[in-house]
Amino acid sequence: MDPVVLFFLLGLIARIAKSDLRLPESLYDALAIYLLLAIGLKGGVQLAQQPLATVLPQALAAIALGACIPLLAFPILRLKLARADAASIAAHYGSVSVVTFAVATSFLAAQSVATESYMPLIVALMEAPGIVVGIVLARTGSAQRIAWGALAHEVLFGKSVLLLLGGLAIGALIGPEGMEPIAPLFTDLFKGVLALFLLEMGLVAGGQIGDLKRAGPFLTAFGVGAPLAFGLLGALVGHLLGLSVGGAAVLAALAASASYIAAPTAMRIAVPEANPALSIGVALGVTFPFNLFVGIPVYLHYARWFGGS
Amino acid sequence: MQTHDRKMLVIIGEAALEKSLVRDARSFGAHGYTIADVRGGGERGDREARWEADRSIEMKMICDAAVAEKLAQHVLASYAPNYALTLFTADVGVFRPQKF
Numbered sequence: 001m002d003p004v005v006l007f008f009l010l011g012l013i014a015r016i017a018k019s020d021l022r023l024p025e026s027l028y029d030a031l032a033i034y035l036l037l038a039i040g041l042k043g044g045v046q047l048a049q050q051p052l053a054t055v056l057p058q059a060l061a062a063i064a065l066g067a068c069i070p071l072l073a074f075p076i077l078r079l080k081l082a083r084a085d086a087a088s089i090a091a092h093y094g095s096v097s098v099v100t101f102a103v104a105t106s107f108l109a110a111q112s113v114a115t116e117s118y119m120p121l122i123v124a125l126m127e128a129p130g131i132v133v134g135i136v137l138a139r140t141g142s143a144q145r146i147a148w149g150a151l152a153h154e155v156l157f158g159k160s161v162l163l164l165l166g167g168l169a170i171g172a173l174i175g176p177e178g179m180e181p182i183a184p185l186f187t188d189l190f191k192g193v194l195a196l197f198l199l200e201m202g203l204v205a206g207g208q209i210g211d212l213k214r215a216g217p218f219l220t221a222f223g224v225g226a227p228l229a230f231g232l233l234g235a236l237v238g239h240l241l242g243l244s245v246g247g248a249a250v251l252a253a254l255a256a257s258a259s260y261i262a263a264p265t266a267m268r269i270a271v272p273e274a275n276p277a278l279s280i281g282v283a284l285g286v287t288f289p290f291n292l293f294v295g296i297p298v299y300l301h302y303a304r305w306f307g308g309s
Numbered sequence: 310m311q312t313h314d315r316k317m318l319v320i321i322g323e324a325a326l327e328k329s330l331v332r333d334a335r336s337f338g339a340h341g342y343t344i345a346d347v348r349g350g351g352e353r354g355d356r357e358a359r360w361e362a363d364r365s366i367e368m369k370m371i372c373d374a375a376v377a378e379k380l381a382q383h384v385l386a387s388y389a390p391n392y393a394l395t396l397f398t399a400d401v402g403v404f405r406p407q408k409f
Contacts, residue, residue, distance in 0.1 A: 025346070025358055204360050211354075264362035268325040272391035277354070280362055 002107055005292050007195040011202020012289070016209070023200045031197040032261070036098060036160055038186040038193075040167015043120025045179050048172040050118050058241050062122045065237050065255055066129035069230055070094035074137050076226075080218045081278070087138035088267045088274035089219075092283045093226055094130015095259030096123055098160060099201060100288065102194050104253035104296045108246045113300065115246035124164035126254055128155045131266045138271040151270050160261045201288070208285030211277040219278060223286025227295050231256035235302035245300075245307040252299035256291055258283035312402030315409050316377035317369060321347065321395040323356075324364035326388060331368075333387075337380040339370040340409055356393060365393070371401060371409045 014021045070090035077086035101123050234255025238248030260283050334342050347367045348358040356365045
């Protein structure tokens with residue numbers, strides 16, 4: 001098993017056992033900033049060497065995929081939930097989890113499965129569309145106006161998109177030679193930092209279990225069923241776009257993942273009547289651990305299945 | 310040393326509200342504010358400040374009673390229905406009245 005997953009498990013156990021373990025808030029922030037920048041930089045260095053004609057259609061398809069997922073999730077969630085809650089949860093699933101991406105990439109590397117190295121661009125592009133669609137779903141038929149200006153600022157200049165795109169741009173500008181002097185920090189230490197971050201994620205996810213019990217079996221089932229279905233869709237789209245098996249598996253993991261950095265903040269501002277305990281409970285308490293332990297290997301199977309290998 | 314009567318309005322709420330609260334405070338005539346990151350719990354659970362969506366702030370403003378009341382009414386009407394929020398005022402004495 002991937003060591004980072006075991007760190008997550010340690011955090012989860014610590015939280016469930018009510019340990020006093022607590023990572024300083026500023027360390028969590030620093031680790032998140034590091035991971036976002038490191039992922040962006042690595043992708044940027046590779047992106048500069050790709051022809052635009054290859055990347056552009058894949059980028060556009062990823063945006064469309066991110067926008068479609070909430071439209072598929074929303075009617076299912078509406079069976080049991082109020083409009084605002086269904087739309088908010090749909091937005092979380094439309095957006096992506098950068099840490100799920102990092103774990104998927106490291107899992108594939110350990111399995112010696114190659115991936116397109118510019119996938120971080122796809123991560124950055126898939127952060128926002130799902131959130132926008134979720135907000136529109138929440139506000140359809142309501143008299144409340146959407147403050148698009150404030151929202152665009154929140155999503156585009158929020159730390160996750162800013163650091164991913166910023167890292168991509170810096171990586172593309174400096175190229176492999178420019179990356180060399182900063183590689184000891186941003187490349188060599190990456191896996192260790194990811195492990196530490198997952199320890200904290202385990203502590204956070206363990207804290208969602210109470211909310212989840214209140215949310216009930218419908219949402220728990222959704223938290224497992226949705227990633228399996230959206231992962232299948234992601235793998236299919238990846239295959240149709242001509243991505244490698246590894247690339248299609250990563251796209252599947254992105255489609256299957258639920259955001260917990262960009263989406264909760266944006267939804268809290270744009271759809272305040274949605275109960276955050278439901279969306280965060282299912283995204284972090286069910287889908288994130290499910291993807292870590294079960295989902296990611298399944299998405300590689302999907303990709304291999306479509307790829308015919 | 311002589312002091313002058315003012316109200317201190319304290320708002321404890323979700324960190325997501327920070328930008329809106331600062332904007333409101335300015336527009337209702339508060340001259341300044343202080344914000345600190347805090348954590349705590351209430352009837353509907355704990356907010357432990359472990360990560361982005363779990364953060365809370367405490368915002369303090371010292372202003373005259375009329376401003377404090379109007380601002381408190383606005384904050385309660387706009388945010389209390391949907392956000393975790395606690396508000397209270399206290400009588401304080403300031404040394405430099407022109408600042409508040």
